[in-house]
Amino acid sequence: MKTRIVVVGGGTAGARLAQRLPVTLLGEEQHAPYNRVLLADVLAGRYAPEVIALPEPPEPARLGVRAVRIDRAARTVECADGTLVGYDRLVLATGSNPVLPPLRGLRGAQPPAGVHAFRTLDDCLALRDRVRPGVRAVVIGGGLLGVSAARALAALGAEVVLTQQGERLMERQLDASASELLREHMESLGVEVHTECRVSGLRQRDGEVTAVELADGFVLDAQVVVLACGVRPRVALAREAGLTVSTGIVVDDSLRTSDPYIHAVGDCAEHAGRVYGLAGPALEQADALAAVLLSEATPPRDAPTTGGYTGTRALTRLTLGGAEPLDLAAFGETTARPGDDVVQLNDATRNAYRKVIVRGDRLVGGVLLGDLAAVGTLARAWEGDEALPDEAPLLHLLTHDGGSS
Numbered sequence: 001m002k003t004r005i006v007v008v009g010g011g012t013a014g015a016r017l018a019q020r021l022p023v024t025l026l027g028e029e030q031h032a033p034y035n036r037v038l039l040a041d042v043l044a045g046r047y048a049p050e051v052i053a054l055p056e057p058p059e060p061a062r063l064g065v066r067a068v069r070i071d072r073a074a075r076t077v078e079c080a081d082g083t084l085v086g087y088d089r090l091v092l093a094t095g096s097n098p099v100l101p102p103l104r105g106l107r108g109a110q111p112p113a114g115v116h117a118f119r120t121l122d123d124c125l126a127l128r129d130r131v132r133p134g135v136r137a138v139v140i141g142g143g144l145l146g147v148s149a150a151r152a153l154a155a156l157g158a159e160v161v162l163t164q165q166g167e168r169l170m171e172r173q174l175d176a177s178a179s180e181l182l183r184e185h186m187e188s189l190g191v192e193v194h195t196e197c198r199v200s201g202l203r204q205r206d207g208e209v210t211a212v213e214l215a216d217g218f219v220l221d222a223q224v225v226v227l228a229c230g231v232r233p234r235v236a237l238a239r240e241a242g243l244t245v246s247t248g249i250v251v252d253d254s255l256r257t258s259d260p261y262i263h264a265v266g267d268c269a270e271h272a273g274r275v276y277g278l279a280g281p282a283l284e285q286a287d288a289l290a291a292v293l294l295s296e297a298t299p300p301r302d303a304p305t306t307g308g309y310t311g312t313r314a315l316t317r318l319t320l321g322g323a324e325p326l327d328l329a330a331f332g333e334t335t336a337r338p339g340d341d342v343v344q345l346n347d348a349t350r351n352a353y354r355k356v357i358v359r360g361d362r363l364v365g366g367v368l369l370g371d372l373a374a375v376g377t378l379a380r381a382w383e384g385d386e387a388l389p390d391e392a393p394l395l396h397l398l399t400h401d402g403g404s405s
Contacts, residue, residue, distance in 0.1 A: 003297055006077055006085055008067045008237070009093030012036060013266030013282040017091060018057035020290035024085060025061040026077070031121050032056065032063065037279050039124045044152035044321065049121060070241035072259055089261055089293060092238055092249060093286075096231035096267040096277060101140065104201030104213070112204035115225045118149045130224055133157030137224040138212045140199050142169040144318060146228035147186065151320045153226070154189045161192045161220055163212070168195055173316050173330040177346070178367045181353050185326045233268045233275055248275040254308045255289045265289055272311055281312035313383045317375075324351065329375045331382055332365030333357055340364070345398050347371075354398045361387040374398055 002022075007014045010027025012035070018025045027033065031049075038052040069078040070090065077085045098117035100106060106115070116127050131137065135158045139150045142164025150162040162169075168179035169186070183193050202225065203211040212220040233248040244250040244258040248270030255263045255271070266282040269275070276282070288309035315331040334357070336342045341358040352370035356363060356378065363381045368374065381388065 003293075004086060004088045005091065005293065006087040006089075007091045007093055008077065009095055009266070009268075010061055010063070011093060011095045011266060011282070012054075012279050013095075013286045014091070014093030015054045015057065016283050016286035017093065017265065017290055018059065018061065019055060020287065021293060022059055023057070023091070024059065024087075025057060026065045026067055026079065026085065027061050027063045028066045029120060029122070030064045033061065034121055035279075036119075039118070039121065040148035040152040042121070043118075043124045043127055043149070044155040045128075046155075046321070049125070067237060070237060070262075072241055072262070075261060087261070089263065091289065092257070092262065092264040092268055093266045094234040094237060094268045096233050098227060099230045099232050100227060101199065101229050103199060105204060106202055112202060112209040113207055114209040114223055115202065115227065117227050118145060119231070127153075127224070127226070128156075131156045131158050134159060135223050136221050137161070137226065138163065138220050138222040139226045139228055140212070141228035141230065142166065142193070142195065143172060143228065143230065144170055144316065145230075146226070147182070147320070148318065149226045149228050150186060150191050151189060151322075153224070154191050155321060158224065159192075160190065161194065161222075162186065163197045163199055163214075163220075164193070164195045165198050166195065169193065170330075173334065173367075174328075175334045175355065175367055177344075178328070178330070178334075178353055178355070178369050181351065181369050182326070182328065185320060185322070185351070188324070189320075189322045231267065231277055233270070233277075235268060238264065238268070246270050246273075253310060254292045255285055263289055271309060274311070276312060276314055278314045278316070280314050284312050285309055313385070315375075315379050315383075317372075326351070326370060327372045328367075328369045329372050329379075330365075330367045331379060332363075334365050334367050343398055356398060358388065363388060
């Protein structure tokens with residue numbers, strides 16, 4: 001008898017699994033699965049929405065279908081339209097929700113018109129409809145998502161202010177030097193950057209946002225406000241079903257939850273105490289789960305079931321446009337500990353910055369801006385977690401060929 005595999009969620013992980021296995025995919029959005037990483041390029045007008053569509057799975061997805069309840073005893077998923085979908089194996093790929101900050105004018109109420117999250121294709125299209133040259137836009141949040149949104153809005157001709165509560169932009173990925181170069185690049189695009197800046201509220205008139213209030217009393221005029229304050233795993237469906245949930249839905253190396261018939265992958269999953277929230281780990285988890293489910297369906301003779309997933313060493317990459325585009329990549333630890341070896345090169349004439357951190361005989365992290373020619377070699381050395389060759393000087397790690405010549 002064929003195993004019925006149902007996947008809840010049509011994002012990166014869910015769509016990847018649907019390409020690997022025959023599944024019933026329940027997608028909450030009306031759009032066919034798409035590459036969420038490229039939303040900023042759609043907002044900027046670089047790509048049309050259809051360009052970022054992911055390959056269609058062999059089995060057509062059921063779109064616009066929201067799962068509202070799991071009956072673990074009956075092994076069914078109840079949808080918002082009242083239909084029931086039975087499963088032998090259920091995969092939760094419910095993704096994450098944008099974090100909405102506790103601002104005056106936003107708490108417990110419908111957001112004023114002009115206030116948008118930046119998480120879905122619908123968010124992106126709504127912003128495109130609203131933004132015109134000269135529109136005053138404020139982006140709240142200076143992480144990867146906020147920087148991407150600010151760059152895209154600037155490309156549309158908006159007057160953009162980027163606010164960051166922390167000390168620097170992309171502080172989770174970049175060190176202080178790299179972050180300062182990023183700030184200079186954003187300012188060269190016309191983006192006004194404010195760090196160590198806490199937003200306290202929104203002003204509105206006739207249901208339209210008019211300004212952003214800062215904690216120090218300063219007021220920023222705004223016709224558009226983008227909330228880019230991070231994301232939080234979507235775990236309500238799993239929690240209500242009685243599955244073990246911490247920050248995300250807790251899974252083992254087989255991406256299996258506390259129910260042996262239910263798995264979780266992607267932004268909603270927590271493996272070994274970690275929620276990644278990135279496309280690379282989501283794809284690796286989907287591939288690992290596909291292998292697990294295939295091995296369970298056709299187990300090799302006298303061999304145990306595949307263990308599956310052991311974690312991902314995730315690299316962050318971003319390309320920021322403009323007259324002089326800026327590429328950046330960051331991986332691992334970007335702040336050295338006492339005793340670490342650090343190699344750092346800064347080429348102001350080419351707006352390039354490169355830094356790697358070596359601990360013992362292992363590469364543990366790095367940051368590159370402007371010149372990513374060495375990133376492939378560096379990433380492989382870091383992902384493989386192998387001892388660096390004794391004969392290769394640390395400086396060679398930052399050459400274009402990674403020290404092979």
